[in-house]
Amino acid sequence: MDLAFTPEEQSFREEVRAWVRANLPQDIAHKVRHSLRLTRDDLQNWAKILGKKGWLGYGWPKQFGGPGWSAVQKHLFEEECALACAPRIIPFGPVMVAPVIMAYGSPEQQQRFLPGIASGEVWWSQGYSEPGSGSDLASLKTRAERVGDKYIVNGQKTWTTLGQYGEWIFCLVRTSNEGKPQTGISFLLVDMKSPGVTVRPIKLLDGECEVNEVFFDNVEVPAENLIGEENKGWTYAKHLLSHERTNIADVNRAKRELERLKRIAKAEGVYEDQRFRDEIAKLEVEVVALEMLVLRVLSAEKSGKNPLDIAGLLKIKGSEIQQRYSELMMQAAGPFSLPFIEEAMEAGWQGDFPGGVVDNAPLASTYFNMRKTTIYGGSNEVQRNIVAQTVLG
Numbered sequence: 001m002d003l004a005f006t007p008e009e010q011s012f013r014e015e016v017r018a019w020v021r022a023n024l025p026q027d028i029a030h031k032v033r034h035s036l037r038l039t040r041d042d043l044q045n046w047a048k049i050l051g052k053k054g055w056l057g058y059g060w061p062k063q064f065g066g067p068g069w070s071a072v073q074k075h076l077f078e079e080e081c082a083l084a085c086a087p088r089i090i091p092f093g094p095v096m097v098a099p100v101i102m103a104y105g106s107p108e109q110q111q112r113f114l115p116g117i118a119s120g121e122v123w124w125s126q127g128y129s130e131p132g133s134g135s136d137l138a139s140l141k142t143r144a145e146r147v148g149d150k151y152i153v154n155g156q157k158t159w160t161t162l163g164q165y166g167e168w169i170f171c172l173v174r175t176s177n178e179g180k181p182q183t184g185i186s187f188l189l190v191d192m193k194s195p196g197v198t199v200r201p202i203k204l205l206d207g208e209c210e211v212n213e214v215f216f217d218n219v220e221v222p223a224e225n226l227i228g229e230e231n232k233g234w235t236y237a238k239h240l241l242s243h244e245r246t247n248i249a250d251v252n253r254a255k256r257e258l259e260r261l262k263r264i265a266k267a268e269g270v271y272e273d274q275r276f277r278d279e280i281a282k283l284e285v286e287v288v289a290l291e292m293l294v295l296r297v298l299s300a301e302k303s304g305k306n307p308l309d310i311a312g313l314l315k316i317k318g319s320e321i322q323q324r325y326s327e328l329m330m331q332a333a334g335p336f337s338l339p340f341i342e343e344a345m346e347a348g349w350q351g352d353f354p355g356g357v358v359d360n361a362p363l364a365s366t367y368f369n370m371r372k373t374t375i376y377g378g379s380n381e382v383q384r385n386i387v388a389q390t391v392l393g
Contacts, residue, residue: 047120082252125166163212249318
């Protein structure tokens, strides 16, 4: 296992670093650095900048318009974007549904949908979870009935991240009740502007409406929007979930937030406290271990070996680290992390009081938001069972 980067890979890193720092809008970087609210325009502006460069689909092969980067190059690109305080690429289009369309979609579907994803022009949402069908996704009930050359979709999806911005949504729908639950699921692409689609925001602990309910009431979807074969959607869903769970780990953001934690601890005068430094050190060890695990996978891919099926393991550790650094930031800021007045945040107030700094005001919001990480994308309890079966045997 070789965890060292080659001179060519280091040169690639420098190229990416220079371009990102030259093209990332500084107002957006400021918001990311201090965990301030990012608007839809902020997120899509950065996506379009990357799209114009041809880097929004940074994991895509050249045949579909991507840069054709190796696994190591993709990792370095993600790391440099994170360290420059770029927003996370919204994954639903370029990272999640695009590989499914590439692998299982028809040439016509590829020509129709991939350009809008690559450019950042079209915002995609994910329609997987339902009330009562989260980690047990195979129990989903949203139904699509074939009528002539279209499907009639009825049902409900929930926890749809940023669904209020969505223009298209990829959905798992039930097209058959015969056999095992997994064998009656299909993968359907739905225009969210279709009559009968209703999006209802869900306000979370942090006061944000990051997730939504999406209702389908006799929504007509052209049969040509079916990916692959009918009742084979579970296979495509698993292909997508491996990308989602690896993406959730987000070791590069953890490295950036670790530095933010140190910055807050120094500003609040607790960095010299030995016991608090011990907690930071333990977290840093976990971040380095997660990075080594990621690099281990990259090393296996680079040498042509099949890496371990550890997407679930990356998800478990990555989500726990995200919760831990948000907890330590709260502890570092102490009482100055507690004020959480949504109206004040909306007005732009960022801690302009004695002892308060710009980093402190959003800490409670981040802490509340991170409570979700061990649940979404398949709860960590379920992921441990999957790891036990697939990795440990």
